[in-house]
Amino acid sequence: MPRQRKPKLAVWKFASCDGCQLSLLDCEDELLTIAGQVDIAYFLEASRAVVKGPYDLSLVEGSITTPHDAERIQQVRRASRFLVTIGACATAGGIQALRNFQDVQEFLALVYAKPAYIRTLAHSTPIAQHVRVDFELHGCPINKRQLLEVISAFLHGRKPHIPPHSVCMECKRRGTVCVMVAHGTPCLGPVTHAGCGAICPAYQRGCYGCFGPKETPNTASLSAWWRHLGIPPSRIVRAFRGFNAYAEAFRQESEVHAKQND
Amino acid sequence: MHVIERDALTALFVALRQRAFRLLGPTVRDGAIVYDELASPADLPQGWTDTQDGGTYRLVRRNDAALFGYAVGPHSWKQFLHPPTVRLWQAQRDGQSFHIRAEQPEQARFAFIGVRSCELHAIAIHDRIFLHDAYVDPVYRARRENLFIVAVNCGQAGGTCFCVSMHTGPKVTQGFDLALTELLTGERHYFVVETGTARGAEVLQDIPHRAATAAEEEAAAAVVARTATQMGRTLHTAGLQELLYRNIEHPRWDEVASRCLTCGNCTMVCPTCFCTTVTDTTDLTGAHAERWRQWDSCFTTDFSYIHGGSVRTSARSRYRHWLMHKLATWIDQFGTSGCVGCGRCITWCPVAIDITAEVDAIRTSEHRAAAEGKNDANA
Numbered sequence: 184m185p186r187q188r189k190p191k192l193a194v195w196k197f198a199s200c201d202g203c204q205l206s207l208l209d210c211e212d213e214l215l216t217i218a219g220q221v222d223i224a225y226f227l228e229a230s231r232a233v234v235k236g237p238y239d240l241s242l243v244e245g246s247i248t249t250p251h252d253a254e255r256i257q258q259v260r261r262a263s264r265f266l267v268t269i270g271a272c273a274t275a276g277g278i279q280a281l282r283n284f285q286d287v288q289e290f291l292a293l294v295y296a297k298p299a300y301i302r303t304l305a306h307s308t309p310i311a312q313h314v315r316v317d318f319e320l321h322g323c324p325i326n327k328r329q330l331l332e333v334i335s336a337f338l339h340g341r342k343p344h345i346p347p348h349s350v351c352m353e354c355k356r357r358g359t360v361c362v363m364v365a366h367g368t369p370c371l372g373p374v375t376h377a378g379c380g381a382i383c384p385a386y387q388r389g390c391y392g393c394f395g396p397k398e399t400p401n402t403a404s405l406s407a408w409w410r411h412l413g414i415p416p417s418r419i420v421r422a423f424r425g426f427n428a429y430a431e432a433f434r435q436e437s438e439v440h441a442k443q444n445d
Numbered sequence: 446m447h448v449i450e451r452d453a454l455t456a457l458f459v460a461l462r463q464r465a466f467r468l469l470g471p472t473v474r475d476g477a478i479v480y481d482e483l484a485s486p487a488d489l490p491q492g493w494t495d496t497q498d499g500g501t502y503r504l505v506r507r508n509d510a511a512l513f514g515y516a517v518g519p520h521s522w523k524q525f526l527h528p529p530t531v532r533l534w535q536a537q538r539d540g541q542s543f544h545i546r547a548e549q550p551e552q553a554r555f556a557f558i559g560v561r562s563c564e565l566h567a568i569a570i571h572d573r574i575f576l577h578d579a580y581v582d583p584v585y586r587a588r589r590e591n592l593f594i595v596a597v598n599c600g601q602a603g604g605t606c607f608c609v610s611m612h613t614g615p616k617v618t619q620g621f622d623l624a625l626t627e628l629l630t631g632e633r634h635y636f637v638v639e640t641g642t643a644r645g646a647e648v649l650q651d652i653p654h655r656a657a658t659a660a661e662e663e664a665a666a667a668v669v670a671r672t673a674t675q676m677g678r679t680l681h682t683a684g685l686q687e688l689l690y691r692n693i694e695h696p697r698w699d700e701v702a703s704r705c706l707t708c709g710n711c712t713m714v715c716p717t718c719f720c721t722t723v724t725d726t727t728d729l730t731g732a733h734a735e736r737w738r739q740w741d742s743c744f745t746t747d748f749s750y751i752h753g754g755s756v757r758t759s760a761r762s763r764y765r766h767w768l769m770h771k772l773a774t775w776i777d778q779f780g781t782s783g784c785v786g787c788g789r790c791i792t793w794c795p796v797a798i799d800i801t802a803e804v805d806a807i808r809t810s811e812h813r814a815a816a817e818g819k820n821d822a823n824a
Contacts, residue, residue: 216729335729344724348709348745351795355713356529356740360475360519363795365502373708373795387475397708398746399760404704408500408796 190239190338192217193225195259197245197252198279198307202324203270204228204244210327220338236262240337242330243316246272246307248279253304253313260314267333268310271323271426275395278323280307280429284441307429318343321376323393323426329378347398349373350390353381362389369409371422374400374432395427402436415445446657446665451634453653454486454512457595457623460651461556466593469525470558471518476504478518480525483558490515497604497677497788499797510634513559513627516603517787521716522564525555526588527571529740533723538732550587560596560621562614563606563785567716568594569620573779574719584738593644596621598669604677605788607801611680613785615672623649626665637665678788680801681808686773688808693765697806702761704796709742711790711798712767717783720748743767768800 194204208229210217217223224234241263247253260266271277282290283306291298310316320333329345336343346352350372354361362368362384370389372381376397383390396402406419423437449457461468468483473490483489494507494515507514534547560568575585599606599615608614617624622645625636637657640646657665712718722741727734741748744763749756757763775783784800791799 213729220729331729332726335727338729339727339731341727344726346745346747348742348747349706351708351710352713352740352742352745355710358479358520358524358529360477360479361502361710361793361795364500364793365476365504365519367501370795373706373710399707399758401704401706401760404706404796407704 189220189222191224191234191236192221192334193236193238193241193259193263194223194228195225195241195243195245196227197243197256197273197310198248199245199270199272199277201228201244203273203322204242206269206325206327206330207242210331213331217334221334237264238262239264240334241266243268243273243310244270246276246279246309247304247313248307249303251302256310256313265317265337266310266314267318267320267337268316269320269325269330271321271393271395272307273310274319274321274430275427275433276307276309276429278426278428281424282307283429284424284437309429320345321394321427322378326378326380346377348377349397350375350377350379350381350384350394353377353379354384357381357385359384362387363412367412369412369414369418369422371405374402374405392422392425392427392433395430396432400432402432403439406436406440416440416443417445446662447638447640447649447654448657448661449636449638449649449652449654451512451636454636456652457648458483458485460648461593463651464554464593464648466554466556466591468556468558469522470595471513471515473504477502478504478515480518480520480522486512489513489559494601495603497792499605499791499799500794501797502792509629511600511627511629513597513625514600516599516601516606517561517564517789519714519789519793521714521787521789522557522560522568523571523716523719525553525557526568526592527575527582527585527719528588531584531738533736533738535736536734543734550584552591553588554591554593555588556593556595558595560594561599561787562596562617563608563611563787564716565594565596565617565620566611566613566785567787570717570779570781570783570785571719573781593648594621594623594641596624596641598624598626598665599672600627600668602672602675602677603788603792605791605799606676606786607678607680607788608786609673609676610678610682610801611782611784611786616669621645626668628661628664628668630664635661637661678786678791678799678801680784680786680804682782685804686776688804688811689769689773692807692811693769695807695810697803697810698761698765700806701764701798701803702759704798705744705760705764706796707744707760707763708795709744710793710795711800712742712744713740714789714793715771716787716789717771717785718742722747743770764798768803771800772804 333343363370368389371392372390375392376394378394419440423433470483489512575582596617621641624639746755771783
């Protein structure tokens with residue numbers, strides 16, 4: 184159907200590694216099609232040419248870690264019709280949310296010669312903690328197929344098909360032998376959001392939880408089983424404190440085990 | 446009954462391949478015995494076995510050269526007959542209209558090698574669901590119609606097996622073309638063969654074989670008889686359906702929900718779970734759409750999503766739904782139990798939830814309540 188005008192797409196960066204934005208550039212075969220369907224109005228990673236807002240679809244990467252960014256995300260929200268957060272930083276605070284469990288002033292004193300010039304927040308927080316978010320796409324990094332699905336769904340006014348079930352379902356559909364049951368390898372798959380295609384277990388590794396908690400995650404039961412497998416509390420804490428350490432279910436579970444001695 | 450020697454298995458593979466069958470069967474991969482393509486009998490898990498318990502599976506060396514000396518593994522035959530992901534059709538925009546291109550399921554010619562009795566019962570359940578009701582599944586039919594089945598009588602039971610309880614094994618009784626019983630006695634390694642169909646008998650003619658002696662037939666019968674005594678688990682099925690219907694609000698459902706991960710592994714490994722979800726996708730331009738079917742699980746919230754939300758949001762309701770369907774409502778729906786006692790849901794549950802133990806807990810609590818009631822009456 185002919186459109187009046189192409190929707191304007193913006194890609195924003197906050198505290199992040201740029202990997203999720205790169206997933207968009209990584210859509211090599213589809214990139215020209217995307218450019219044909221949307222007006223890439225603001226995407227500094229790809230082009231310095233900037234078209235003024237408002238924007239129909241904003242993809243937001245990164246977490247909020249500075250007072251300046253806490254302001255800027257409000258402007259982004261005001262300029263965006265649809266706001267979709269992409270990646271673990273934007274949806275859960277990212278790996279930099281490990282600071283949330285420590286005293287950030289100590290880090291500043293250790294890392295910077297003149298910490299007085301640094302303005303940073305005590306916590307790294309997800310975008311949804313600051314503004315209304317229309318859809319959250321998980322992953323560290325996000326899966327480019329899922330990103331294309333979200334953009335396609337937006338273009339056609341339908342709900343994106345991004346199942347929130349466990350990684351186990353992806354493992355079983357591809358016929359991977361369960362690394363936890365068959366090898367005793369601790370795996371976060373049963374509590375982790377699907378989307379990666381269950382890559383790690385296919386290479387005999389336990390899931391690292393890159394996509395954050397699945398729907399209704401029972402982290403306590405999984406941890407109890409890890410203890411049964413002989414995994415000490417310190418390792419359980421490290422497992423849950425990865426890229427999604429500040430996602431509610433993972434944060435709570437790590438805090439339970441952080442109080443225990445090995 | 447007939448006898449073929451161990452070396453004649455190669456001739457069986459050749460005979461099946463000459464009839465254009467694609468051979469699928471057990472082989473060792475990634476620390477487990479899985480089902481995959483077999484090029485020759487050398488691909489079979491010779492000299493391997495497994496130990497299984499709740500949430501635990503380990504591959505172990507045997508001290509003999511048995512080819513079928515293990516219980517069922519993580520895979521089931523449903524991955525071939527009822528594949529995890531299928532494209533149903535594609536649609537192409539054509540001006541203001543669109544046209545649909547349906548997928549034509551390809552007629553498969555599978556030969557399954559080493560199908561166990563519980564698995565034959567699982568296939569029979571899928572036959573009932575996909576072929577014998579008002580709606581026939583064309584994907585299943587195209588893969589099932591030509592299927593050649595070489596069954597195997599189990600030489601040993603696994604730690605989570607309970608086919609004896611479900612009356613589904615270990616002796617192969619139905620739904621096979623050829624059925625083998627593996628025998629290793631000192632120097633000799635041979636199979637006692639039973640033919641189940643004319644097609645099976647015809648294949649047997651291409652393989653060096655002879656009539657079984659009475660002693661050989663007895664030896665084969667003794668193998669399954671011994672296996673029947675080794676079941677790792679027991680499920681008491683007397684009055685089971687009524688027991689579960691009486692206990693829809695039992696506190697045990699909350700207890701199991703505290704352990705259940707709602708990960709869906711039990712349904713994925715179950716040889717009879719058949720639920721799928723259908724998803725429509727569009728491309729970026731909106732000119733092309735596709736409809737895909739994928740294995741789904743009643744342990745996801747999307748599974749029961751209807752207008753207004755998901756019907757089964759709690760782990761309690763999802764686990765209960767699964768167990769109740771498998772052991773009780775399945776009987777109302779299809780005339781048999783949905784459980785064949787293979788034990789996969791116990792072994793491959795990441796936290797060792799055991800369907801037999803859950804039923805036992807409910808049954809025992811009723812007995813206890815009844816006993817206490819009697820004591821109260823006496824007091």
